[in-house]
Amino acid sequence: MTSNSNLSSMRRTVEQLRLEASVERVKVSQAAADLQQYCLQNASKDALLVGLPAGSNPFREPRSCAVL
């Protein structure tokens, strides 16, 4: 009985490894370039990176507010 469960768990392991081995891998230089491109394209919209003018910061009280 143990040899049966050994066999089926080995089979699962081999099947899993076959699946992983069949993955097509992209060169790290290409992957890095794509990630960089995304970061740079979105940098100007990233409030934590470039900062926010006080007026448009929902977490900051406006200094003066004149309502006429």
Place this chain on the structure above:
Amino acid sequence: MGEVEKMKKEAEGLKTQIEAARKAVHDTDMAAAAAGLASAPRVQLKTRRTLKGHLAKIYAMHWSTDNRLMVSASQDGKLIIWDSHSGNKINAVPLKSSWVMTCAYAPSGNLVASGGLDNMCTVYNLKTPVVKIVKELDAHTGYLSCARFLSYAEILTASGDTTCALWDIETGKQKTVFLNHIGDCMCLALSSDMNTFVSGACDSLAKLWDVRDGQCKQIFQGHTSDINAISVTSQNTSDSCSTEKRQKRASHAVSSFKSASSLMLIFTNITIMANINFFPIGNAFITGSDDCTCKMYDIRSDQEVIGYQDAQLNSGVTSLALSMSGRLIFAGYDDFNCNIWDSLKGEKIGVLSGHDNRVSCTGVPADGMCVCTGSWDSFLKIWN
């Protein structure tokens, strides 16, 4: 018997093949590829809100998709829904079990979920006159370390029983169980298209899964200790949830403890961590670990592409969040700080100091307007 031997040989051969294939595409690493990039500016963020209300350690927080409300979970046995703009509490949901380790906000904003040492994921409706329990999802045989809604109808959970599961909330049943980890699952992160998720576990591996067919597609190694945090910079939210890291012994011991005070002892001695987040375009994810480092793995290259470490940092990473462009990583550590890393260059470019105890959770809302840190000091802080 001969059959098992043959399979062992094939397994070894496949492992060698996989390693060779990874090496073959490793023509550079992220830091080298980013050498020509201007450094990110030194980031100095101010505390804009300190949210006071919990009476004990905060273990988890999660932003709503409206970028304004958020849910936090504390050992005081409550979930609190906060309006981050005003700082007001919208709801306080009493939990049946105060040993909470995770909380989540549904994309629609109508539901929240929590779970922990009770091994269950409880889903609550926030829109009924009094907050009501919609369902108790009860099938895991170990603690619930992380939960994330796919929609109002489905939720993903990660558990100390080493499995992750996809549930149908209405029926309360598991639709798919993800079996492959050999250590407690500590964290999970959903890709923005919700077709895949990554999980991190105490076996120090990160795994990529297909949500629908339950298949483990890729396995990532590199950490030398438990992965506590995993972050996929999703296009919508990057967040971190905290969970208790357990030694195997402790996790078995807790289930046999009867008295609440003994449970409390175990609970407070366990370090919380669980972070894994996707990068915004879903090609990569970040992990944080007990080994005091964070790493970025690229899914298409099937390997680690950069590490975030500092010789002077020798406390474990508890939580991670990414800014909306993916350039900044906010990593919470055991040493009460949240360090800010340049994700492309691997340089530390800022610190968020202000908590009086371990930072247990961090989260950036979908619009990227701020970062929230939650701590064992019972406070949440909003920074930008």
